[in-house]
Amino acid sequence: MNEKLNQIAIDGFFLPRQSSSFAHEIDAGWNFVTVLSIVFFVLVVGAMFTFMWKYRRTPANPQATSTLAHHFGLEAVWTVIPTALCGVLFIMGWKGYLAAAVAPSDAIEIQVTAQKWAWSFAYPNGVISNELRVPKDKSVKLILSSKDVIHSVYLPEFRVKQDAVPGTYTTMWFRATEIVNTVLQCTEYCGQSHSNMLSNVFVMELDRWNAWLEKAAAADTSMKPEQLGEQLYTRFACLTCHSTDGSPRVGPTFKGLFGKMEACNTGAVKVDEAYLRESILNPTAKVVTGFQPVMPPFQGQLKDREIDALIAYIKTLK
Template identity: 40%
Template structure:
C-alpha cells in the first residue's frame, strides 16, 4: 500500500531492520516486509509507553509515600490539559496501528487476479497439495514472483497453515474452504550435483525409511526449501505436521517437477506403492512391521489374512476389502480401532491403489496366494476409477 508506506513505514523501517536481523526469519514474500514493519511499529510504540509507565509506577509510590502523622496534602482531582493529552495521543497511535494493520490484512486477504491455484488438504497429521491432473504431493511447489492461491480444507480438526518465511499464517477450519495467497520473492534453488549425490548416498547408508529433510537440508529431489508448519495444536503428532515449500526459479523447472510426480512411469507397482505409503502419509498411522501398532493396524501380514471387524463380522483382506478400506474407511471398521482414517476417495487414482495393494502383498507371507484373482479385480477396479474420475466434484465433496 504505497500511500501508507510513505506515511508510516519510514520511521519504523530502521528499527524493523534491526528486529529483522535479531529475531525474524528471512523475508521471502511480497508482504513479508510490510508484516514485519507493522509488527515492529506496534512493538516499539508499546515499549515507548510501557517502559516510562513501569518506571513511574515504581517511582511515584516511593516519592509520595506519607508516613503516619505527616501533614495532609490537598487533593488534586483534575488536570484538563493532562487528561486530554493522555487520551488524544494514544488514540492517534491506535488509529495508526489499526489503519496500517487493516491495509496489510486486506492485502493478504485478497488474492490477485490470475493467481495460480493449489488445492490443499490438511489432515491428522500432514499436508497434501493437489496440483490437478493427479499430481498430488506433500510438498508445496511454486514459481518465483508468481502469485499462488492456496485453497485449503481440513478432513478432521482445526489446523493452521504457517509459512514463517512468507509471514503467512491461516487457520484451516474443518467444514469449509479457506483461501490464502502469497507471492514468493526468494528462490530455493537446486543444490549442486555433488551435494545431492552425497545426500542420496548418506540416505542410502542410513537405512532410513523416510527422507530426513532437516539432516540434508534439501528435499528428496535436491531442492532447498522453506518450512511449512501446523500452528494449531491438533493432537498426538501435531509437532510432526510439517511440510516444505520449494520456490522454483522458472516455470519450466516447476513443470518438470510436476511431470515427475504425476505418474508412476516405469516404476514397478510395489515400489511405487511403498513411495505412496510414505508420500500419502499412510506411514503416519500404519507401520509395516510386525506388532507395531500405531493409530491403525500394521500392514505386515494384512493382505490375505482374515480380519475381525468391530461389529463381529470376519472379512478376508483381499484386493476388494483393501480398496474399500482406502476409499470408504468407515464401511468396515477393524476391531479394536477408532474410525479415524480419512477417506482417500478422489485423492488416489486406481493405479495408486493397485500400487499400494502390490506393496502390501510384499509385506505379507500370503502375498502370492490371491495374485491371480487380483489381475481380474484390478481390471474391474480400473473401470470404477474411470467412472469416479468423471465426477471430480463429487469426489472433492467427499
C-alpha cells in the same frame, strides 16, 4: 518422516527470515507495536517510580498528599495521543489485511488438503505431492480444505497463516521472494500427532518448478504399481497411522496383512484385494477389532490405478 524435513533457519533475533513480499510490511507493523510498547512502558513505569520517590512520606514531610482534582489539559493529552496511535495501527493493519486477503487474479492455484496428520498439495496439472513447491516471484494462491478436524497452515517465513476447515474452503496467498527451503507447520492442535504435521516447502526458479511438475506427472504414469504404492503411502499420509514394520500405530500395521485372517466388528474376514479396496475407500464398512474407526475415507481421492498401486505395495510387505 521427520528426518527429511529441513531445519528452519533462524536468522533474525526476533523474527524468522523474510521470504515473501508480505514480510517487510508485517515486520514493520510488529516492530512499531514493540517500540511503542517499550516507550510507553518506560514512560508510565518511570513516572510511577518518580512520583513514588518524590512524594514519599519523610519525617520532614509527614502529610498525606492532598486530594487531586481534574487536570483537563493532561487528560486531553493522554486521550488524544494514544487514540491517534491506535488509528495509525488500525490503518496499517487494515491495509495489510486487505493485501493478504485478496489474491491477485493471475495467482497460481494449489489445492491444499489437510487430514490427521499430513498435508497434500494438488498442483494445476493434477500432480499430488506431500511437499509444497512454489516458484519464486510468482503469486501463489492456496485453497485449503480439511478432511477431518480444523488444521491451520502456518508459513512463518512468508508471514502467512490460515485455517483449513472441514466442509468449506479458505484461501491464502503469498509471493515468495527468495530461493529457500523451509517447513510448513500445522498450528491448530488436531490430536495425537499434531506436532508431526509438517511438510517441506521449496521455493524454486520458475523453469525448474515447471520441469519438476512435468517430471512428477510423468513419473506417476510410468512407475511400477508397487513403487507408486510406496510413494502414495507417504503422499496420502497412510504412514502416520500404518507402519510397515509390524508395530501398530493408530491403525494396524501393513506388514503381513495380505492373506491373513482379520478380526473385524462384522466377523473374521480374509484379507484379499477386495477387502483392501473396501478398507481404503470406505474404512468403516469393517472396523478392525482393537482399533478406533478414525481412518478418513479415500473415496473420490484415489484413482483406480492408485488404489491398485497401494494394494500391490501392501502385498509386498510380507
